[in-house]
Amino acid sequence: MRVTPSLLSKGFIGRSVDEFKRLSNIAFKLEGIKGPSGPWELHSFHEADSVDDCKTMSDVDIGGFSTAHLDWVPAAQTTTTSPSNSPTGGYARFHGTISTELPKDRPDIQRTGYAAWRTLDRKRTVFGKSLWDIDPYAYLALRIKSDGRSYFINVQTESVVPTDLHQHRLFSKRPGEWETIVVKWNDFVRTNHGFVVEPQTEILRQKVRSIGLGLTDRVPGPFELCIERIWATNDPSEGSRVEDGQGQEGELKNKHGEKIRWGEA
Numbered sequence: 133m134r135v136t137p138s139l140l141s142k143g144f145i146g147r148s149v150d151e152f153k154r155l156s157n158i159a160f161k162l163e164g165i166k167g168p169s170g171p172w173e174l175h176s177f178h179e180a181d182s183v184d185d186c187k188t189m190s191d192v193d194i195g196g197f198s199t200a201h202l203d204w205v206p207a208a209q210t211t212t213t214s215p216s217n218s219p220t221g222g223y224a225r226f227h228g229t230i231s232t233e234l235p236k237d238r239p240d241i242q243r244t245g246y247a248a249w250r251t252l253d254r255k256r257t258v259f260g261k262s263l264w265d266i267d268p269y270a271y272l273a274l275r276i277k278s279d280g281r282s283y284f285i286n287v288q289t290e291s292v293v294p295t296d297l298h299q300h301r302l303f304s305k306r307p308g309e310w311e312t313i314v315v316k317w318n319d320f321v322r323t324n325h326g327f328v329v330e331p332q333t334e335i336l337r338q339k340v341r342s343i344g345l346g347l348t349d350r351v352p353g354p355f356e357l358c359i360e361r362i363w364a365t366n367d368p369s370e371g372s373r374v375e376d377g378q379g380q381e382g383e384l385k386n387k388h389g390e391k392i393r394w395g396e397a
């Protein structure tokens with residue numbers, strides 16, 4: 133009996149060992165009973181190869197002209213003029229240009245003007261398919277620096293409908309500055325192709341496939357959003373505030389084409 137080459141790969145074994153350590157730590161600390169003892173990092177951009185675990189998307193995929201790039205930026209050396217809240221490690225820069233121009237040879241395309249990125253599906257381990265189980269956590273936290281445009285947080289799960297997304301507006305209060313935003317997992321809205329889906333269902337929290345950010349405001353011109361890391365937490369004080377967007381109008385629309393107001397979906 134021979135072991136298949138995939139089982140011998142360093143990546144597969146390394147991922148399996150890391151997952152075993154994580155599960156063992158949960159068992160030893162009785163986190164299944166007491167709850168998590170600390171935050172859980174879902175994705176970090178501190179290392180140069182971290183952007184390789186993500187993919188960018190834009191309307192170029194359907195013949196549009198928007199562009200999207202995700203570049204890694206090394207942290208600048210700390211100086212007396214550097215802001216105290218600047219990242220100490222590297223970070224990712226999501227940037228490009230939004231265009232609402234329609235492709236001339238595609239009469240079936242009636243709407244363009246979007247760009248996004250997401251984490252790649254996590255690779256398998258000896259324990260099977262890798263998915264995030266964020267059920268023990270109440271919040272999602274993101275360390276970002278925004279240009280103030282209308283970005284969305286996109287969460288994809290092992291849903292019965294593969295094209296479903298759970299979304300929440302990324303409300304930046306200090307454009308141009310680094311800030312930590314905390315969002316309640318329960319406040320995400322189930323959508324499909326940009327429209328709110330009825331009936332609403334909560335995120336399948338035990339089986340999260342990917343997390344990413346998108347821009348769908350359809351305002352032509354350049355955009356830039358920097359992000360350092362994403363993590364799950366039970367401590368809302370880690371962020372500048374807990375964002376629920378109550379009463380704020382977003383870009384998501386219901387089945388009648390009407391814009392929803394956050395907190396009313």
